[in-house]
Amino acid sequence: MLRSAFLAPLLLGAALPTAAQSLPILDQNPPALRWQQVRTPHFRVLYPAGFDSAAQHTARRLEQAHAAGTQSLGVAARPLTVVLQTQTTVSNGFVTFLPRRAEFFVVPPQEASLGTVDWLDQLVVHEFRHVGQFDKARQGLGRVLVPLLGDGALGVMSVGLPPWFFEGDAVGTETALTRSGRGRIPSFDVGLRANLLAGRRYSYQEAVCGSFRHQVPNWYTLGYFLTSYVKSHHGPDAWDRVLDHYYRFPFYPFSFSAGIRRVTGLKVEQVYQRAMQEADSVWRAQQQERPVTAAQDLAGQAPTRIYTNYEYPQYLTDSTVLALKAGLGDIAQWVRLGRHGREEKVFVPGLIHLPEGLSVAAGKVVWPEYQPDPRWGQRTYSELRVLDLATGQLTRLTRRTRYTSAALSPDGQRLVVTETDDSYRHHLRLLDARTGAVLQTWPNPQNRLYLQPRFLPDGQRVVAVVLDKAGKTLELLDPAAGSARALLPAANVNLSNPVPWQDYVLYNSPQSGVDNLHAVSLTTGQAYRVTSRPLGAYHAAVSPDGRHLAFHDFRAQGSRIVEMPLNPAAWTPVSPPAADPERLYSGQLTATDPGAPRLRPQLSAPDSAGRFPVQPYRPLAHAFHVFSYGLVQSPEGTGLSLGVRSQDYLSTTQAIAGASFDQTERTGALFAGLSYQGRYPVFDLDVTHGGRNSGLILGGTEYRDQWRYTRLRTGLRLPLTLTRSKYLQALTLGAYYLHEEVRGYDLPARYLSDVGPNNPLNALETTLSYARQLKQSTRDVGPRWGQALLLTGRLTPFGRGLDARQWGAIGSLYFPGIGKHHSLRLRGGYQHQQQREYQFAPAVFFPRGSSYISFDRLNVGSAEYRLPLFDAHWAAGRWLYVQRFKGTAFVDVARGRSQTSRGPVARDYRTVGGSVSVVFNVLRLRTPLETGLRAVYDTYAGQWRFDPLVLDIGI
Numbered sequence: 001m002l003r004s005a006f007l008a009p010l011l012l013g014a015a016l017p018t019a020a021q022s023l024p025i026l027d028q029n030p031p032a033l034r035w036q037q038v039r040t041p042h043f044r045v046l047y048p049a050g051f052d053s054a055a056q057h058t059a060r061r062l063e064q065a066h067a068a069g070t071q072s073l074g075v076a077a078r079p080l081t082v083v084l085q086t087q088t089t090v091s092n093g094f095v096t097f098l099p100r101r102a103e104f105f106v107v108p109p110q111e112a113s114l115g116t117v118d119w120l121d122q123l124v125v126h127e128f129r130h131v132g133q134f135d136k137a138r139q140g141l142g143r144v145l146v147p148l149l150g151d152g153a154l155g156v157m158s159v160g161l162p163p164w165f166f167e168g169d170a171v172g173t174e175t176a177l178t179r180s181g182r183g184r185i186p187s188f189d190v191g192l193r194a195n196l197l198a199g200r201r202y203s204y205q206e207a208v209c210g211s212f213r214h215q216v217p218n219w220y221t222l223g224y225f226l227t228s229y230v231k232s233h234h235g236p237d238a239w240d241r242v243l244d245h246y247y248r249f250p251f252y253p254f255s256f257s258a259g260i261r262r263v264t265g266l267k268v269e270q271v272y273q274r275a276m277q278e279a280d281s282v283w284r285a286q287q288q289e290r291p292v293t294a295a296q297d298l299a300g301q302a303p304t305r306i307y308t309n310y311e312y313p314q315y316l317t318d319s320t321v322l323a324l325k326a327g328l329g330d331i332a333q334w335v336r337l338g339r340h341g342r343e344e345k346v347f348v349p350g351l352i353h354l355p356e357g358l359s360v361a362a363g364k365v366v367w368p369e370y371q372p373d374p375r376w377g378q379r380t381y382s383e384l385r386v387l388d389l390a391t392g393q394l395t396r397l398t399r400r401t402r403y404t405s406a407a408l409s410p411d412g413q414r415l416v417v418t419e420t421d422d423s424y425r426h427h428l429r430l431l432d433a434r435t436g437a438v439l440q441t442w443p444n445p446q447n448r449l450y451l452q453p454r455f456l457p458d459g460q461r462v463v464a465v466v467l468d469k470a471g472k473t474l475e476l477l478d479p480a481a482g483s484a485r486a487l488l489p490a491a492n493v494n495l496s497n498p499v500p501w502q503d504y505v506l507y508n509s510p511q512s513g514v515d516n517l518h519a520v521s522l523t524t525g526q527a528y529r530v531t532s533r534p535l536g537a538y539h540a541a542v543s544p545d546g547r548h549l550a551f552h553d554f555r556a557q558g559s560r561i562v563e564m565p566l567n568p569a570a571w572t573p574v575s576p577p578a579a580d581p582e583r584l585y586s587g588q589l590t591a592t593d594p595g596a597p598r599l600r601p602q603l604s605a606p607d608s609a610g611r612f613p614v615q616p617y618r619p620l621a622h623a624f625h626v627f628s629y630g631l632v633q634s635p636e637g638t639g640l641s642l643g644v645r646s647q648d649y650l651s652t653t654q655a656i657a658g659a660s661f662d663q664t665e666r667t668g669a670l671f672a673g674l675s676y677q678g679r680y681p682v683f684d685l686d687v688t689h690g691g692r693n694s695g696l697i698l699g700g701t702e703y704r705d706q707w708r709y710t711r712l713r714t715g716l717r718l719p720l721t722l723t724r725s726k727y728l729q730a731l732t733l734g735a736y737y738l739h740e741e742v743r744g745y746d747l748p749a750r751y752l753s754d755v756g757p758n759n760p761l762n763a764l765e766t767t768l769s770y771a772r773q774l775k776q777s778t779r780d781v782g783p784r785w786g787q788a789l790l791l792t793g794r795l796t797p798f799g800r801g802l803d804a805r806q807w808g809a810i811g812s813l814y815f816p817g818i819g820k821h822h823s824l825r826l827r828g829g830y831q832h833q834q835q836r837e838y839q840f841a842p843a844v845f846f847p848r849g850s851s852y853i854s855f856d857r858l859n860v861g862s863a864e865y866r867l868p869l870f871d872a873h874w875a876a877g878r879w880l881y882v883q884r885f886k887g888t889a890f891v892d893v894a895r896g897r898s899q900t901s902r903g904p905v906a907r908d909y910r911t912v913g914g915s916v917s918v919v920f921n922v923l924r925l926r927t928p929l930e931t932g933l934r935a936v937y938d939t940y941a942g943q944w945r946f947d948p949l950v951l952d953i954g955i
Helices: 008-015 052-068 119-135 142-149 152-157 163-177 190-197 204-209 219-234 238-246 255-264 268-289 586-592 596-604
Strands: 035-039 043-048 080-085 091-097 100-106 308-315 320-327 330-338 344-347 359-361 364-372 380-388 394-396 403-408 414-420 426-432 438-441 449-455 462-468 471-478 483-486 496-501 504-509 516-521 527-529 537-542 548-553 560-565 572-574 614-617 626-633 640-647 653-662 667-676 682-698 701-721 727-743 761-774 786-795 805-816 823-834 857-876 880-900 903-922 929-938 943-948
Touching: 035 052, 043 052, 052 080, 052 119, 052 596, 091 119, 091 152, 100 119, 119 163, 119 596, 142 152, 142 626, 152 626, 163 219, 163 586, 163 596, 190 219, 190 268, 204 268, 204 857, 204 880, 204 903, 219 238, 219 255, 219 268, 219 586, 238 255, 255 268, 308 330, 308 359, 308 548, 308 560, 359 403, 364 403, 380 403, 403 449, 414 449, 414 462, 426 449, 449 496, 462 496, 471 504, 496 537, 504 537, 516 537, 586 596, 880 929
Parallel strands: 043 080, 080 100, 308 537
Antiparallel strands: 035 043, 035 614, 091 100, 308 320, 320 330, 330 344, 359 364, 364 380, 380 394, 403 414, 414 426, 426 438, 449 462, 462 471, 471 483, 496 504, 504 516, 516 527, 527 572, 537 548, 548 560, 626 640, 640 653, 653 667, 667 682, 682 701, 701 727, 727 761, 761 786, 786 805, 805 823, 823 857, 857 880, 880 903, 903 929, 929 943
């Protein structure tokens, strides 16, 4: 995966309690798209009509990368399907084996992490490396498991490989095979440099598994330095040899580490220690050679032991700035800082598209926000939000747009925005800041990419970073005159964040080896170095009186907003470089990777005029694609079964079929499930035919029987994402028909929850679930504000078979607790049912520690307080790493009432208790687990009960 996907919070809707479902909701495109396919010798590229030119370019690049991209792994990848996602403004990419494919999200990012390479080219090089990593599993034991299990075996085989290897090796490959890549971008490793130069060298366990207090490198950064250290000292084919050893028997818990030791003579912990020592030594030596520009921290940035960032300053007055605050303990929010006084919260935005795209002028703030389509997960817009700082009024200026950055003119009347449309055409547009109407579009026949534009003080001209085949440059545009002028020579230099001031444009450049502020004169073209900060200076802002310069300065505990005098006389004249300087490992990776001599010239050469053949692609004609067989997950998700699973490449159709075995009753069943998600409502169909082996006790006598059952369940569900602000919102509607009948039932009686002979069940179930909750920080143990509602109705309206009815409702309210990361949840529920012939499963919760009893009318309530107890970094060798302890206290109550033949029956329940859970990692796997112990006291029965908490996988 190229970047962390931002939409993870939007999966809230999938986690809501709804009708039982066999197959998960996936992300789809709108059904109106007409799909095409390009076929090459090794790839099939799927794309919506209108994206033809970029699809041909991608197909050519894939073919060029086929041999070179995986040559150092000693593997030739098998044919692959690549899906180009053009309807979303998320910039991302991933490779998966369920089913085996790659997906490219084609809108380029506006951040400096793009480097100087075309976005599609970078996706090809990075993601195709993942393909080679997975296909490396087709050896050793994989020669047996892949034919037995299908492509799903690739995931089984790679479970022992840490994420840092996959992502770090792919970042190293993009650095070796292109002229840019994140290994050459200082902001990519600034967090690791901050830690090492501050003397914070965390243990391998903490670096790999994470922390609730500290900034530790992500998979990409940590992995890049570990994999590059091994390549640098043990040859470009070192990981080829490590993986050969690993895949001989990947199920030994430390097979990966054993492979590293076999190739390098070092344990993985020693590789980590030596890589950190080498980086620390190089960076300290470089730091000593650089002069340091003095700067003063702005007041109001509260010191904290928890990693917190203050970034992207914009002046509001001569002495105050607006900045983005975010960290392990804080969700992203705009705050006001000044030279005096305390931090003041201004606004909490929604799903920010580009944090550094914040623009302030004329008392207004503008920024782009992601806006997901309610139904189609692969369609995400980027709309502009405008905040009036005086009144606090928030305006959604544009709707259903794809603007990736925006900047206000000094008078606040116009906006300059960037956009990439769904045919991969890049645009620079001028908008009316009051209406959002497009006033002018800058002609772009060469389809160059415009990045981070800003208005000059005259409010007429615009400066922007421009990326094309020659590299990056700063360009001065005059929309009224239709003229453009390059301020710097186009070169392989990662320029970013231009800020006009007087006769200068300030910008970020890594030409000194780290990112620092530079400036270029509009009159003379002379370039200057403005700052020389130890770790880098980012995102310049100039005070209205022109006397001060603010920027954010990275630290081990997070970035801080700093300020310095703005004095051009103190700037150092410099010459613009022809290319960014090489950084630790980057040059050596290029010099030694066997694929670099072939691929790098191809990426720099003009596109070939030849075209691959194009054909229409009809999703329904390719709806069934079996990708896994043998052991598969059962429809209920309760375990593994023998069978097959199918999913098409566009995620519209899922199917499963197989045989399962019930260990308790020792009976088997055949099952099949289908979910078609290509239209607005999702259609589901599940069929199960199997056996039962059960009994009951009547009059002191035990009776047992074996019988057969057939169950059919079909219906519709409608999952909707309604997020529009800092609150994540989701709504799911469902309506299902259930038919079940049995044969061979010979017991003298039955439980009400079982279907009996000659009396089938024909039921309808409808559900409505809604959730709205505030975004959470990493340290939050639960929502601090939120609401949830679940309505359930089940009945048998057909007048044939069993007769039963049930209505249920559950509501939840979330409130902040006493501490910053505490959470209070209040729940209430009501269930009414008629259960003379059949008893549905409960539609509400029941007091913890008590066994559920079905009543005609049931009222339930609960209060639960959750809090973090303390964070830890405890390691027990390679086996266990403990991160956090959490606590919960609760009170549950219920009152049940029923009318029986002997008269009314009533019963009250009240339990109190608490639990302690621990968040931990095993075998140094990055995914955290959580388990614990719960104590419950029944106040009516006067009894204690202790229950282990079910293991929770934190994904």
